[in-house]
Amino acid sequence: MKVILEQDKCVASGQCVMAAMDVFDQRDEDGIAVLLTDEVADDQVEAVRHAAAVCPALAIRLAD
Amino acid sequence: MTDPPITADRPDTFPMDRRTSGCPFDPPPAARALQEDGPVHRVRLADGREPWLVTRYDEGKQVLSSLSVSADAANPGYPSASASGGGGGLSFILMDDPEHARLRRMVTAPFAIKRIEALRPVVQRITDDLIDQLLAGPNPVDLVEAFALPLPSLVICALLGVPYEDHDRFQAHSKTIIRRTTTDDERQEAFRELGAYLASLLRRKTAEPGDDLLTDIAGRVTAGDLTEGEAVQMGILLLIAGHETTANMIALGTLALLEHPDERDRLLDDPEPALVASAVEELLRYLTITHDGRKRVAAEDLDVAGTTIRAGDGVIVATDLANRDPDVYPDPDRLDLTRNPRNHVAFGFGVHQCLGQPLARVELQVVYPTLFRRIPTLARAVALDEIPFKHDGAVYGVYELPVTWCPVDHHTTTSASSTTGGNES
Numbered sequence: 001m002k003v004i005l006e007q008d009k010c011v012a013s014g015q016c017v018m019a020a021m022d023v024f025d026q027r028d029e030d031g032i033a034v035l036l037t038d039e040v041a042d043d044q045v046e047a048v049r050h051a052a053a054v055c056p057a058l059a060i061r062l063a064d
Numbered sequence: 065m066t067d068p069p070i071t072a073d074r075p076d077t078f079p080m081d082r083r084t085s086g087c088p089f090d091p092p093p094a095a096r097a098l099q100e101d102g103p104v105h106r107v108r109l110a111d112g113r114e115p116w117l118v119t120r121y122d123e124g125k126q127v128l129s130s131l132s133v134s135a136d137a138a139n140p141g142y143p144s145a146s147a148s149g150g151g152g153g154l155s156f157i158l159m160d161d162p163e164h165a166r167l168r169r170m171v172t173a174p175f176a177i178k179r180i181e182a183l184r185p186v187v188q189r190i191t192d193d194l195i196d197q198l199l200a201g202p203n204p205v206d207l208v209e210a211f212a213l214p215l216p217s218l219v220i221c222a223l224l225g226v227p228y229e230d231h232d233r234f235q236a237h238s239k240t241i242i243r244r245t246t247t248d249d250e251r252q253e254a255f256r257e258l259g260a261y262l263a264s265l266l267r268r269k270t271a272e273p274g275d276d277l278l279t280d281i282a283g284r285v286t287a288g289d290l291t292e293g294e295a296v297q298m299g300i301l302l303l304i305a306g307h308e309t310t311a312n313m314i315a316l317g318t319l320a321l322l323e324h325p326d327e328r329d330r331l332l333d334d335p336e337p338a339l340v341a342s343a344v345e346e347l348l349r350y351l352t353i354t355h356d357g358r359k360r361v362a363a364e365d366l367d368v369a370g371t372t373i374r375a376g377d378g379v380i381v382a383t384d385l386a387n388r389d390p391d392v393y394p395d396p397d398r399l400d401l402t403r404n405p406r407n408h409v410a411f412g413f414g415v416h417q418c419l420g421q422p423l424a425r426v427e428l429q430v431v432y433p434t435l436f437r438r439i440p441t442l443a444r445a446v447a448l449d450e451i452p453f454k455h456d457g458a459v460y461g462v463y464e465l466p467v468t469w470c471p472v473d474h475h476t477t478t479s480a481s482s483t484t485g486g487n488e489s
Contacts, residue, residue: 011165011415012172014422019406031172054407056417058129 001040002063003048007032009059016060019051020044033059075114078107078380079356081455088453089320089351090397091384095119099385104371107380115143115378116371117357121389121409123368124381128414133360133379134160135416141361143378157301160363161415170284171298172419174223174277180422183223187430190218195438204445204468208315211435212465213239216310219427220303225269225276233261242308244463255300262299263292277302306420309353312454312461313424314431317347319451319465320399321432322444327401331433332440342404344428349408350399352384355460358412383409441470 003023005016012031016024023044025034040048040062052060080092090096098105099119107117118124127133137144137158156167173179198210217238218231226234240246240254262278269282281298284290290298321328331343357380364375373379387408388396411418418424436442444451445466452463 011168011417012176013411013417013419014175014177017177018422026176026178027173028176029173030169031176032169050406056129056413057415 001042001045001048002038003035003040003052004038004061004063005033005035006059007034009057011057013056015054015056016051019054020047023048024051075106075108078109078115078117082355082453083455087397088448088451089316089323089399091352091355091382091388095382095385096388099382099389103369104373109143113143113378115141115359115380116368116373118368118379118381119385120369121386121392124383124386124409125413127360127366127368127379127381128358128409128412128416130366130414132362132364132366134363135164135360136160137359139361139376141376141378143359143361143380157305157416164415167290167294167298168419170290171277171281171302173280175419175422177422180426183219183423184426184430186222187219187427188434190215190222191430191434192438194218195435199439199469203471204466207318207465207467208311208462209464212311212314212318213242213307215314215431216307216427217303219310219423220306223277223423224299224302225274225278226265230261230265234258237261238303238307241304242311244457258300258303259296262296266292266295266299302420305418306423308461309459310424310427312353312457312459313347313351313428315465316351316353316461317428317432318435318442318467319444319462320347320351321436322442323448324399327399328436330401331436334437335433337429339401340429340433341425343401343432344425345405345408346399346401346403347428347432348410349387349393349403349405351460352387352408352410353460354410354412355384356380356458357382357384358416383412439469443468 010032012026012033014026014031016033017026023036023040025036026032027034048062052062076094076098080094082088082090082092085091085093098117103118103120103123105117105119106114108114118127135158136142156164159167194211194215198205201210214235217235221231221234237254237258241251246254265278266282266285269279270286273279273282278299281290281295285292285295321331330339360379360381362373362375362377362379366373387393387410390396393403393405411421445468451465454461454463
């Protein structure tokens with residue numbers, strides 16, 4: 001499973017970091033989300049799905 | 065009730081009256097009836113305008129995240145229920161992208177999860193200091209005045225980098241701005257003085273940088289990204305946006321826990337961080353203090369659950385109703401601290417979702433357990449129906465919360481700080 005993050009949509013709410021800290025982090029300069037990996041381990045899929053659901057900017061998608 | 069019968073072509077008035085509900089924490093019964101009836105309704109504001117009210121969770125999130133809606137309060141269709149008393153410092157809250165994104169991104173860095181997490185010991189110290197003062201003072205006391213209001217103000221001072229010797233001055237201005245008996249003139253004057261103070265502090269931060277938000281903002285001014293006026297407006301926005309909202313959650317949340325002793329007891333014995341986090345999310349959901357809804361105006365036609373909202377129409381998303389949507393939260397009127405409703409919309413949704421939410425979470429995660437651990441006998445000092453609720457406020461809460469406690473039963477500072485050491489996550 002791959003995760004796709006559209007950084008120009010991101011509003012730095014940090015919801016994805018709260019949901020899946022092993023997959024998402026935030027840039028030091030403006031808090032915009034960054035991916036720590038774009039390949040999601042099986043045990044992280046649910047957390048990343050949750051991150052996508054709570055992202056207020058709809059900037060996160062999962063793809064096969 | 066002596067109201068005339070409501071006919072189909074006359075929409076219900078908004079906001080509705082919560083006082084007809086038996087429970088001061090529940091949304092108005094008339095609003096619940098609309099929610100049951102359907103997700104989208106016309107409502108009538110005091111000024112005669114008739115925007116749409118969105119009452120359910122899915123549709124609410126759809127509207128708030130739609131690129132077809134605008135948050136521009138200058139748009140004639142914007143469904144403001146009252147004239148703005150905000151002092152003109154609202155900065156990017158009422159702007160659209162790309163300008164909104166440009167300004168917002170200048171202040172997002174300090175609210176990153178890890179940086180806010182690093183503030184947790186500071187929040188804990190401020191909380192413990194205020195409880196020390198509370199216990200040393202009169203009993204009963206108004207928890208709003210003695211605890212709920214100063215706490216977020218002191219945390220914002222720490223975040224912004226307001227020097228300790230200026231805290232009293234800063235607190236005095238923010239108190240004047242929030243107090244309900246303040247006249248418009250006094251409020252404008254307090255905004256002006258706070259603005260002048262922040263401008264002088266920004267110049268000091270340019271000369272002597274610190275590790276704080278005002279230093280970041282001062283750097284943006286030096287780099288030419290922001291004017292000094294914009295920088296001052298941002299400082300004021302961060303103060304007013306984070307002060308009364310957090311204070312209301314502290315006081316109203318404390319009251320809700322006092323009214324639900326079984327739930328409160330879950331927080332007493334050194335609760336797991338995961339339970340504390342869940343408790344805070346549940347209190348945010350259950351109380352949803354932004355009870356006037358989130359206001360928008362359609363920039364182009366959009367379809368919401370089969371209803372066409374036309375360009376120029378005002379839209380209000382009732383997030384308090386969305387957070388009680390039974391399709392999303394079974395038994396929605398029950399306060400259940402183990403529910404962990406992480407998808408609630410108490411901070412809004414879409415690009416304007418609350419910037420300060422990580423800070424609010426850390427404050428509330430520290431405050432509730434610390435308060436009840438250090439003062440386990442904390443109780444209301446008056447009957448529930450004597451507590452003045454903010455029915456007329458833009459943000460719901462209580463104006464006063466008289467509390468009392470059993471003086472021999474409270475924990476000393478020393479034992480409390482040794483307990484808290486192990487509690488941080």
